[in-house]
Amino acid sequence: MERSVQVARGEGGAAHDRRGRRGEAAEEAGLRYVSDSTPGIRRRRRGRGFSYTDTGGRTVTDDRERERIRSLAVPPAWTDVWICADPLGHLQATGRDARGRKQFGNTRAVCRSCYLYPAVPAAHLEGDLAGHWERSRASRWYRRGERATLSLLEAAASPR
Structure with a gap:
């Protein structure tokens, strides 16, 4: 199973895993702990709609991937939108609302566990x-x- 883990340098330069309990909870739910500081899919306004670029800067054209992105229902008013490239990421989208506050879009599994x-x-x-x-x-x-x-x-x- 591939993992996306943030690693930080502690005292003496030793690396340690910063996932902590949140990363364990994501794994228990069958998800991967991700961060919006990692490369992801970006949304850009194009005319009356949006275009999406992958981590390599290429336009996302795959119909299944575009449908997954649409199913996230990211509000059109959000700016600086980041979308997780991994469908199993615990965090699927982030963006900024009109007041500049960071907003999060989570998976159904995360929403259910918090309900x-x-x-x-x-x-x-x-x-x-x-x-x-x-x-x-x-x-x-x-x-x-x-x-x-x-x-x-x-x-x-x-x-x-």
Whole structure:
């Protein structure tokens, strides 16, 4: 499996891997940890649309690659757009919004791993966290992370 890893020089010039836990999490999800500081596909405005150039400066003409890029749905207002050349990169696109803030476009796998079922914080806000927890403790609808979040909220809400 090919990896894209940032290497930094530590004390004494020794190289070390800067991926840390994020790189491990990407690999666990079947993705590759990437950085937008590495070469990628660039988007340039051309007339009423956009053209895309690969890492070698050539225009991307492959229909499948262009469809992958279109499926990312990068907002047209973004500028300085970088698109990951690797479809398995954990980060698929970055760009700048109208205020110059860096925006990120992630893969579906990353978005799913960061998603929290809305009923969890809603139950906390309604004050029915304990009841919700009891009803859903054995539920397979919740992933391990969501059950852990419920446990943390329950611990924080319980009197000491």
